Amino acid sequence: MTREKAVLRVGVIGCADIARRRAIPALRADPRVRLVAVASRSEAKAREFAAEFGCAAVTGYADLLARPDIDAVYVPLPSGLHDEWAGKALRAGKHVLAEKPLTTGAAATERLVATARDRGLALMENFMFVHHAQHREVLGLVADGAIGEVRALHAAFTIPRRPDGDIRYQADLGGGALLDVAGYPIRAARLLLRGPLSVTGAVLRHDPALGVDMGGAALLRSADGVTAHLTFGLENAYRCFYELWGTEGTLRLDRAFTPPADHKPLIRIERADGVQEITLAPDDQFAGSVRRFADLALSGEGRARWAQDALRQAELVEEIRRSATVVTGGRRGA
Incomplete structure (x- = not known):
């Protein structure tokens, strides 16, 4: 150290x-x-x-x-x-x-x-977002059996169309939905599900005029058979949530990836015996990210883990791209 x-x-x-x-x-x-x-x-x-x-x-x-x-x-x-x-x-x-x-x-x-x-x-x-306290609360609830055994995850991050010329539409600058908004539900699946994930199938919607993918979906599977359905897009209504489906209930978290620092997260659990809503205290995920980085740089502890985490993310994104069926479709009005 x-x-x-x-x-x-x-x-x-x-x-x-x-x-x-x-x-x-x-x-x-x-x-x-x-x-x-x-x-x-x-x-x-x-x-x-x-x-x-x-x-x-x-x-x-x-x-x-x-x-x-x-x-x-x-x-x-x-x-x-x-x-x-x-x-x-x-x-x-x-x-x-x-x-x-x-x-x-x-x-x-x-x-x-x-x-x-x-x-x-x-x-x-x-x-x-992984540094926000709301996800630790979710993991704790799941571990305590709040929804029984987890069977599936559905996560989505989609945003409305941006002005022409936005960097997300520029292939030479690393644009496209898979490299941008898709990263959030992919990272959420890695955070919430056990063990390594593999790609079962994927679809990417390609805009030939721009040379980038504008949206799509991926189906992943964990080592113990839990499926993750991930949706992402750059020309959609705004969606930013994940749901965990279990043997005894479901858990939903909105504003999962981009909560403002003053946002009070709401976890909604639905079971056969009723609905439970848990309101959490606000948390600043940017402050949490800076705090983690300062820890890594100043103490040295955890450096290998976080660097390898980035590599695992990149490998899974690449596997989705290799596995994807590509469909062609330009932006509406283009």
Whole structure:
């Protein structure tokens, strides 16, 4: 174990909206983290963020990685750029917290995991929702037999169509529903079901004009025979939930993946003898994610587990893509 340092000095590579709204405020709120600098390819953008958050402005990502006063970086760049800049950060000796997906393919993720391991660095894929207390409560209820033996999971994350030009529609930047919104129900299945998951079937709806998948579904199976039906899409009504179906009841959680920090989660359990609704205290999943990353970087404990978790996620996404039946269909109105 490495000797714990008092403060983790962090730089941010890129001025994405998610960084401004949620991630940087969470970084600044953690007493063990100090925001040192924000980098952008645009000098004006870097200065704007730096002025807002009280840190240094850096023009160019490489210049930020060259700074000796930075121990770790947060990477909210488009998915297609994660492999390059997370890799450069690790080779520069920086711990890395990168937005999901960590990379656009399992081979690239495996290379990053190996680099982090060889250099003794933390590497974490930023699926914030797994750090929210509501899922620990769900797992505890299931373990206590609230719905009997689990037989199936249905999870969905779908969002309405975004403006033309959104990065989710750009193949060269790692766009597409499978790499974006699908990651959440896939990660939820891995969190909630026992053992490794395998792909039984999948469908991806491809938009030939954009060159990306706009939605789809996957059917997974756990080692003990529990099935997971996952739905995802980039041009749908908003859905963000999971349901666990058991031998004695069902459990549903809405706002499962993107709850605001002040949201009071509601777990709904239906059984033959009635309905039980459990309201939980609010929790900030961004703060939880930052707290976990600081733990990994400062103490060293758990680094291998979280890096391997990113690799398992990438491998399952790739298996879904290989297994999928691809149907063609452009966006409505396109």
